[in-house]
Amino acid sequence: MASNGISIGMKSYDDLFKTDEGRKIEEIKPVSLSELKPFAEQPFKVLMDDSMTELAESIRQSGVLSPIVVRPHKDGGYEILSGHRRVEASKIAEKSEVPAVIKDLDDDTATILLVDSNLQREHILPSEKAKAYQMKLDAMKRKAGRPSQENFVQIGQNSSPTNSRKELAEQTGESSVQIQRYLRLNNLIDPILDMVDNGEIAMNAAVELSYLGSKAQTEVLSTIESEETSPSIEQAKKIRRFHDEGKLNDNVILSIMQEQKPEKIKITFDEDKIKRYFPKGYTKQQIEETIIKLLENMYRKKQQEKER
Numbered sequence: 542m543a544s545n546g547i548s549i550g551m552k553s554y555d556d557l558f559k560t561d562e563g564r565k566i567e568e569i570k571p572v573s574l575s576e577l578k579p580f581a582e583q584p585f586k587v588l589m590d591d592s593m594t595e596l597a598e599s600i601r602q603s604g605v606l607s608p609i610v611v612r613p614h615k616d617g618g619y620e621i622l623s624g625h626r627r628v629e630a631s632k633i634a635e636k637s638e639v640p641a642v643i644k645d646l647d648d649d650t651a652t653i654l655l656v657d658s659n660l661q662r663e664h665i666l667p668s669e670k671a672k673a674y675q676m677k678l679d680a681m682k683r684k685a686g687r688p689s690q691e692n693f694v695q696i697g698q699n700s701s702p703t704n705s706r707k708e709l710a711e712q713t714g715e716s717s718v719q720i721q722r723y724l725r726l727n728n729l730i731d732p733i734l735d736m737v738d739n740g741e742i743a744m745n746a747a748v749e750l751s752y753l754g755s756k757a758q759t760e761v762l763s764t765i766e767s768e769e770t771s772p773s774i775e776q777a778k779k780i781r782r783f784h785d786e787g788k789l790n791d792n793v794i795l796s797i798m799q800e801q802k803p804e805k806i807k808i809t810f811d812e813d814k815i816k817r818y819f820p821k822g823y824t825k826q827q828i829e830e831t832i833i834k835l836l837e838n839m840y841r842k843k844q845q846e847k848e849r
Contacts, residue, residue, distance in 0.1 A: 569608045572641040576618035577611065577628055580651070584672035585659045587625050591822030596626060597633035605631060608640040610658070612651055619643065622651055623658035649680035660713065664827050666738045671726035674709065678724070681705040725751040730758045740826040742771045749777035753784050764794045773802050 587593075609624025619641065621628060631639050646654065656677040659665075665673075682705045710717045722744060726734060728751040736742040742750075750758060750772070761780060765771055772780065779797050783789040819828055 567642050569640045571638045573638045578614050578618055578620050580621055580655055585669050587629050596630040600630050601634035605639045608642050611641045612644050612646050622655045649684050652676050652680040668734050668738050671723045674720055674723050675727055678705055678709055722748050730755050732762055746772050746774045746777035749781045752781050757784055760791055761794055764798050768798050
């Protein structure tokens with residue numbers, strides 16, 4: 542669909558900065574690790590897992606092959622926009638500097654670059670997506686509200702704030718409804734959000750709980766821990782309904798959580814047989830998500846074949 546505004550695709554976020562000057566080959570400079578500072582609101586976690594160990598070993602042997610992207614920091618040194626993992630791995634590899642592309646960007650443009658570059662990663666936690674989508678959406682709305690002459694090289698200069706969420710959906714490949722679900726996760730208390738990341742609470746159930754206040758969420762969490770179970774989507778909807786009606790209390794939560802859930806089909810695999818098909822460091826959740834995606838693709842192909 543044609544658009545009057547400037548649209549930035551997920552795979553071409555660097556085009557954002559290509560003015561006549563920017564179209565020249567950007568200079569890559571070595572920057573001391575001691576001069577680097579993390580982005581102030583970095584939503585993506587830098588995990589010290591097996592993949593980090595492998596990256597550090599690769600950097601120890603071959604150096605950083607892909608330069609990081611930074612911008613000058615107001616207090617001196619540079620703020621990392623893309624390459625937080627490479628920086629941490631370089632520290633582990635006992636390097637003193639990394640190659641970097643230095644860009645002079647305003648806060649909103651820097652935020653968009655940070656989010657877009659990290660959303661291209663293969664595995665992202667729900668909490669990371671939730672925070673990243675909110676950050677980018679806020680930046681897009683702010684940029685949409687500025688006079689166009691201030692945004693001549695920046696995203697969203699002709700967009701209205703009301704269209705920002707739709708624009709974000711188009712750029713990420715997610716539906717507007719799914720983006721709204723992720724944004725709702727930002728209203729969860731940290732322990733429940735951690736349970737979503739760990740696959741202990743389904744995302745749709747967590748979205749229902751996000752409409753509760755922090756006090757009610759804490760009461761639900763207490764029941765989850767005491768009963769050693771998590772709410773199904775039906776239970777979460779019921780909890781939300783009682784909350785909206787002003788009738789939610791500890792006894793109601795306990796009663797709902799003790800309701801018998803439909804029996805689930807449990808499928809187990811030999812761990813050694815499964816793990817050899819996945820990269821080192823994959824978590825149980827990452828393996829499950831990959832298997833589900835593969836099954837969904839197979840099902841979709843079969844349905845398409847039937848319709849031919």
